[in-house]
Amino acid sequence: MNRFSDPQVHAVLAMDGAPQTLEIARTRVPANVTLVQGDAYQLAALEPRPWDAAFAGFWWSHIPRQRIAAFLQGLHGVLQPGAKVVFMDNRYVPGSSTPISERDADGDTYQQRPLRDGSAHRVLKNFPEREELLACVAHGTADAQVHEWQHFWALEYTLLPR
Numbered sequence: 287m288n289r290f291s292d293p294q295v296h297a298v299l300a301m302d303g304a305p306q307t308l309e310i311a312r313t314r315v316p317a318n319v320t321l322v323q324g325d326a327y328q329l330a331a332l333e334p335r336p337w338d339a340a341f342a343g344f345w346w347s348h349i350p351r352q353r354i355a356a357f358l359q360g361l362h363g364v365l366q367p368g369a370k371v372v373f374m375d376n377r378y379v380p381g382s383s384t385p386i387s388e389r390d391a392d393g394d395t396y397q398q399r400p401l402r403d404g405s406a407h408r409v410l411k412n413f414p415e416r417e418e419l420l421a422c423v424a425h426g427t428a429d430a431q432v433h434e435w436q437h438f439w440a441l442e443y444t445l446l447p448r
């Protein structure tokens with residue numbers, strides 16, 4: 287996210303819920319990035335705001351389908367009109383992706399992910415189709431597009447004034 291008017295000095299706020307992820311990020315980001323631990327479902331509490339852009343990488347796939355609308359509402363609430371929003375995530379590639387082990391009544395899919403200690407963990411991982419992504423942002427946005435590569439997809443759009 288970026289909220290400085292000087293195009294040469296972009297303030298970026300980067301959020302994750304886990305301190306471990308933030309520690310990894312801390313070794314990789316430049317000085318204009320502020321790392322915060324927070325809950326992506328509680329963005330209404332975020333200060334300062336508004337921000338003029340948002341990017342989320344490999345997050346959408348972990349949102350239960352039932353929570354996507356509320357998550358987007360919270361995100362859009364801290365962005366200014368005209369903000370650019372980009373999501374990027376994995377496509378399901380047979381033979382390459384961890385197989386889907388389960389699908390629940392909401393259509394959410396899960397993988398069994400092994401750790402080095404031999405344990406396996408059930409992880410929610412959705413692989414939305416292009417039409418589903420576009421339907422999620424059909425209202426209040428402009429220029430929504432989905433880009434697809436072999437292993438990844440990206441959804442981009444512009445937020446309209448409320």
Ligand SMILES: C[S@@+](CC[C@H](N)C(=O)[O-])C[C@H]1O[C@@H](n2cnc3c(N)ncnc32)[C@H](O)[C@@H]1O
Binds near residue numbers: 325327342
């Ligand atoms: C697949 S990882 C992606 C991490 C990072 N964005 C990247 O691209 O490398 C998903 C991340 O979502 C974070 N996460 C899970 N639930 C969250 C929540 N409610 N709020 C914020 N972050 C959350 C996890 O801690 C994890 O780091």
